[in-house]
Amino acid sequence: MSPIIEYERRVATGALSDDPNQRDALKLLDYLDKDLANYKPSKLGYLKSFFAGNRRVPKGVYLYGGVGRGKSMLMDLFYEQAPTRAKKRVHFHGFMQNVHEAMHRARKAGVEDALKPVAQELIQSTDLLCFDEMQITDITDAMIVGRLFEYLFEAGVVIVTTSNRPPDDLYKDGLNRSMFLPFIEMIKSRLTVHCLDSQTDHRQNRLTGQQLYFHPLDEATTFAISHVWHQLSVGKSEPLVIKRKGRDIIIPEFSSGVGKANFDDLCAKPLGPGDYIAIAKALRVLIITNIPKLSKANNNEAKRFVTLIDALYEAKVKLIASAAAAPEKLYTDGAGAFEFERTASRLREMQSADWASE
Numbered sequence: 132m133s134p135i136i137e138y139e140r141r142v143a144t145g146a147l148s149d150d151p152n153q154r155d156a157l158k159l160l161d162y163l164d165k166d167l168a169n170y171k172p173s174k175l176g177y178l179k180s181f182f183a184g185n186r187r188v189p190k191g192v193y194l195y196g197g198v199g200r201g202k203s204m205l206m207d208l209f210y211e212q213a214p215t216r217a218k219k220r221v222h223f224h225g226f227m228q229n230v231h232e233a234m235h236r237a238r239k240a241g242v243e244d245a246l247k248p249v250a251q252e253l254i255q256s257t258d259l260l261c262f263d264e265m266q267i268t269d270i271t272d273a274m275i276v277g278r279l280f281e282y283l284f285e286a287g288v289v290i291v292t293t294s295n296r297p298p299d300d301l302y303k304d305g306l307n308r309s310m311f312l313p314f315i316e317m318i319k320s321r322l323t324v325h326c327l328d329s330q331t332d333h334r335q336n337r338l339t340g341q342q343l344y345f346h347p348l349d350e351a352t353t354f355a356i357s358h359v360w361h362q363l364s365v366g367k368s369e370p371l372v373i374k375r376k377g378r379d380i381i382i383p384e385f386s387s388g389v390g391k392a393n394f395d396d397l398c399a400k401p402l403g404p405g406d407y408i409a410i411a412k413a414l415r416v417l418i419i420t421n422i423p424k425l426s427k428a429n430n431n432e433a434k435r436f437v438t439l440i441d442a443l444y445e446a447k448v449k450l451i452a453s454a455a456a457a458p459e460k461l462y463t464d465g466a467g468a469f470e471f472e473r474t475a476s477r478l479r480e481m482q483s484a485d486w487a488s489e
Contacts, residue, residue, distance in 0.1 A: 134209045135161045160209040172287025191290040196327035202293035203387035210261050218259040224413045228374035250282035262292035267302040277314035343482045345453045356453045363389045388415035394422045398435040407439045411446035422454035427465035437474045450481045
């Protein structure tokens with residue numbers, strides 16, 4: 132089944148809302164789907180794979196646009212229908228963390244070019260690589276991504292990626308950005324760049340007018356949170372593993388920028404400010420379930436919760452939560468009750484339609 136046919140099927144069943152701008156982007160993915168039908172990269176370098184099997188290497192797609200326009204949904208739809216079995220779909224943030232870990236192991240083994248074995252392993256197992264939410268935030272990642280993509284392109288690996296930014300704005304105003312410019316030109320020459328210029332924020336529309344903070348913790352709250360999660364994840368998810376300083380921070384359920392975790396997953400473990408900042412960078416929306424009443428009995432968990440909310444607030448991550456009580460009633464007994472008033476105020480502000488739509 133082609134991506135366009137599957138899109139039309141979902142529109143017909145009411146699973147998706149028809150969007151002309153999404154259809155324009157989908158045409159590019161549908162063309163690529165057809166090109167992949169009989170394609171097999173040579174894995175021997177770009178010049179040899181450029182005419183693999185008397186067929187040109189299919190040109191990948193770089194799909195960018197605002198949050199909630201449907202980029203991840205379209206890429207996932209394409210990925211599910213893609214005719215090759217040698218395919219990978221990864222969240223860019225998690226992928227880069229895995230690359231850093233693999234390079235660290237290669238250096239410990241005495242490999243001079245630590246990126247090369249990482250690229251070779253990926254090339255041997257992958258014909259199609261789909262990245263969700265490409266973003267470059269530091270010079271180390273910028274240099275690694277540039278070299279890694281060069282290896283992949285040379286081997287004929289087809290790449291599809293989504294991003295909130297056009298290629299020319301990647302790593303914008305970053306340190307030594309001039310070193311990154313050749314990669315931007317490579318992206319523009321090897322991928323078809325398309326702006327999903329929809330006026331509709333489909334994700335925000337799913338939240339518009341909806342309650343974002345649910346209390347108390349009862350059956351009705353559990354059902355409501357499950358319903359919101361199903362809307363945002365379209366019923367499918369996988370764990371997100373954020374690697375930081377040799378440790379794994381796990382968001383148990385993750386789908387296209389939306390994460391879902393229990394209070395204990397985030398606050399009963401020895402996580403610190405840097406960990407919560409990393410979580411905030413990796414997500415667009417976070418659903419936190421089962422926030423208990425806070426007091427001196429769980430003061431450490433309360434302190435972590437305050438730090439987590441600060442990180443989400445500063446990063447403008449949309450928050451959906453289920454809790455034992457209203458924000459002002461969560462922490463009324465204990466040394467941190469007075470300081471928690473600021474957190475309660477932020478929890479209230481983060482529920483407003485204006486804040487969530489920024």
